[in-house]
Amino acid sequence: MPEPISEEILLKRIDTQATEAARGRSYLSTLDEHPLMRQVDDLLQRSRAKINGIGPAIRTKMEGDLWTAMHGNYVSTSNDLAFPATFVQSQGPYVWDSAGNRYIDGTSGIAVMNLGHKYDGVERYVLLQRLLHPGAAPGDIGFAPYAELAQELAKIAPGRTPKRVELFNSGTEAMECALKNIIRHTGKRSFLAFQGAFHGRTYGALSLCASKARNVRGFGSPVLPVHHLPFPESAEDMDHTFHAAEDLFATSLPPEEVAALVIEPIQGEGGYRMPPQGFLKALREFCSAKGILLVVDEVQTGMGRTGTLLRVEQEQIEPDVIILGKGLGNGSPLSAVIARREILEGPPGSHGNTNGGINAIAGLGVVRAMDAFKLQQCAETGMHIRTALRKCLAQHPGFDGVRGAGMMNAMTVDHGAHGRRRGAFIKRAFERGLLLLPAGADAVRIIPPLTISKDVAQCIVDLVGQAAEDVRNA
Structure with missing residues (x-):
């Protein structure tokens, strides 16, 4: 067994990590070179399950335990x-x-497990981070993984508009942050979403949902005014969707009173419904023309799930806000809001989360692993x-x-x-x-x-x- 490392050496190593990060080295690189990493890798190797053959191996019919x-x-x-x-x-x-x-x-x-269960390229960093500094209130008290993941997500988001990022534990928390900041930024409270949509189970996010009655039954009225448009699954449907929006604007909801339109690029809980090619691009143009922010919920489609890092890359559009979750942490609770800078430039303390971003180290591992x-x-x-x-x-x-x-x-x-x-x-x-x-x-x-x-x-x-x-x- 390797000799135990003294507290003095560990503290010195942490100081060195901070200095190297300030010089531009990635935080993961400093962890790669940490003297404890060899022991972490050895532990992961010894914990790996033995897999004989390909496919399932059923010994006993399970009816509960x-x-x-x-x-x-x-x-x-x-x-x-x-x-x-x-x-x-x-x-x-x-x-x-x-x-x-x-x-x-x-x-x-x-x-959630886009890279597979217990993916070494994520778990090794999660384990070592827990040993060195688990973190506490990372959005308020300096935490290197949080800051570096925010930088990485701002860089990989499509478009040239400068971005800001806020981290949370689940997709619905991230959606709540987005909704609150959009209302503050625009001064408007009305939203557009789609029939079949699912964006989370907290009250603001729940207002956007229209996939299953059980999600809303018994919980009272929505807290936000949301109008649901038909979700298109063909070119003909797409025309119907835009006509429905124009009818809405002409009869009951002026477009200048709409804060944002929220969409899943492929509907998840609604039944894995896919819009026709070109719809997201047309929607981006439509929202820009009407002065409406476009929010794309990539909680389920993001982090490589559809063959590109983000689904919106396949139509080369730049949303105003992107929501990430699930695969971002590959098993560690982690989500993010990526938005144009001005949308996330609220007064200090106006929004936050005690443990949001505590698993940012997992996100850094996932981003590094998502190669071409x-x-x-x-x-x-x-x-x-x-x-x-x-x-x-x-x-x-x-x-x-x-x-x-x-x-x-x-x-x-x-x-x-x-x-x-x-x-x-x-x-x-x-x-x-x-x-x-x-x-x-x-x-x-x-x-x-x-x-x-x-x-x-x-x-x-x-x-x-x-x-x-x-x-x-x-």
């Missing part, structure tokens, strides 16, 4: 378990339950999944509608005679070792880590086909 029982007895009923299992280990695209069964995670923790090779791999493997799924599902009536971009994919499942086909399909996929989740009224999302191999991708397609066959034969 001690912890799922505890969940049922003590956890709020608004948190509904998706699977009758508790997961205790993970690695890459795989998770293991308490009985030792291995599954392919086709959910990525709901589009991984993004290209994501785009190519995602295309393989969609092509293979269409061929596979052609043999299974009631399963179709394959769509997506990069590793953000979905399929449509007909409800069947009793309206239970989708639930039965997800259950059979779980029993075969593939984790999937529903979205919208009739979709099943297929969103594994963007780093999976073609072999794992093909295994996912095969398992989908087998589960569909199981349901048909039931």
Whole structure:
């Protein structure tokens, strides 16, 4: 075992890191050279799960365990378990339950683990940062990872307009920050959003939502006036959307009273609905002409999920505000608002968050890891999944509608005679070792880590086909 490092040496090392950062060296580079990093890497290596073969390995049919029982007895009923299992280990695209069964995670923790579970290029920095300085109130008390991640996100955001950044723990917190600052900046309170939208469950963000009645039922009136436009899925729909907006402006809401329009570039909880190519660009031009800010919610589409770092890059537009979350932390709670500088230049103390940005070190690791090779791999493997799924599902009536971009994919499942086909399909996929989740009224999302191999991708397609066959034969 290496000799323990004295407190004096550690403190000196931290001072050196601060000096080198001031000279322009990246914070991650100073951690790479830290004497404890070798021990951290060794610990990560020894904690890696042993993976024999490709695909799932199911030993025991899971119908619940001690912890799922505890969940049922003590956890709020608004948190509904998706699977009758508790997961205790993970690695890459795989998770293991308490009985030792291995599954392919086709959910990525709901589009969180973009780089895969326990990705070394993120976890090594998270672990070392915890040992050196976990941080406290990082937005108010100097914290190097927060400042450096803000700089990195401002640099990677599209466009030449100078940006500012604020960090949080979840997408809905980031959306609340954006809404408050937009209202302060514009002096307006009305917003436009889309039918099928989901932007979070806190009150301001909830006002924008229109995907599921259960998200709003019983919680009272929205706190913000929001008008929902039809979300287009074809060129013809796109014309209808803009006509609906013009009708709204002509009859009940003058455009000069609208603060911002908020959109997901691909709707997530609304059913993985994709707008036609060119819609985001047309929307940018429309908002600019009307004097309306454009807010793009990339919580689910961002950080490589659709084959580019941000989805808006594919239409070469510059939003006024971008919301990031989920994949930004790759398992560590982390989200961000990136906005034109003047939007986030409110009075000191006007908005904040005690622990927002405490996991900024994870974001730095994710940004460093998102190289061109991984993004290209994501785009190519995602295309393989969609092509293979269409061929596979052609043999299974009631399963179709394959769509997506990069590793953000979905399929449509007909409800069947009793309206239970989708639930039965997800259950059979779980029993075969593939984790999937529903979205919208009739979709099943297929969103594994963007780093999976073609072999794992093909295994996912095969398992989908087998589960569909199981349901048909039931």
